[in-house]
Amino acid sequence: xxxxxxxxxxxxxxxxxxxxxxxxxxxxxxxxxxxxxxxxxxxxxxxxxxxxxxxxxxxxxxxxxxxxxxxxxxxxxxxxxxxxxxxxxxxxxxxxxxxxxxxxxxxxxxxxxxxxxxxxxxxxxxxxxxxxxxxxxxxxxxxxxxxxxxxxxxxxxxxxxxxxxxxxxxxxxxxxxxxxxxxxxxxxxxxxxxxxxxxxxxxxx
Numbered sequence: 001x002x003x004x005x006x007x008x009x010x011x012x013x014x015x016x017x018x019x020x021x022x023x024x025x026x027x028x029x030x031x032x033x034x035x036x037x038x039x040x041x042x043x044x045x046x047x048x049x050x051x052x053x054x055x056x057x058x059x060x061x062x063x064x065x066x067x068x069x070x071x072x073x074x075x076x077x078x079x080x081x082x083x084x085x086x087x088x089x090x091x092x093x094x095x096x097x098x099x100x101x102x103x104x105x106x107x108x109x110x111x112x113x114x115x116x117x118x119x120x121x122x123x124x125x126x127x128x129x130x131x132x133x134x135x136x137x138x139x140x141x142x143x144x145x146x147x148x149x150x151x152x153x154x155x156x157x158x159x160x161x162x163x164x165x166x167x168x169x170x171x172x173x174x175x176x177x178x179x180x181x182x183x184x185x186x187x188x189x190x191x192x193x194x195x196x197x198x199x200x201x202x203x204x205x
Contacts, residue, residue, distance in 0.1 A: 046075020
């Protein structure tokens, strides 16, 4: 019965990471240059949503495992995830809990920029240490072709859970969707002087 439709409806945490249908965006991969830029700051030790073919770190959860139910401490202390778009709510809730429970010190998620939806308000605005909005659309990598996919219909943002949300809410900034670097002088300075697991809240006043 594993992975049949009735089972998935009653056990959503058992759904596979990616729905690899022809028209699905669940199997789009993170551009390597983008990942390397993020890794330089956050020093990732594990990849939450991966397969043996596309894992970005030696430690990872595969499609055959359940990252939503498993213990994230097996991935080290700083994890990255590009979750399937169809399960963003479940994965952001799990990332928030993993940091709050001490399974990892830092969780970083590349997710759709949809601030009007419920998960964004509950798991990002209310719990994240940082939120970075990409200006422009990221060209993700197609699972079959291995090349950049054009026509991304939605923007992207980076959500960082590290400790607790500051008194003024998450630190919000802008990133370039082409160079994957901060855009404003204040964002550049913050990005350069902070490291993985930071809990410092930017002094806004």
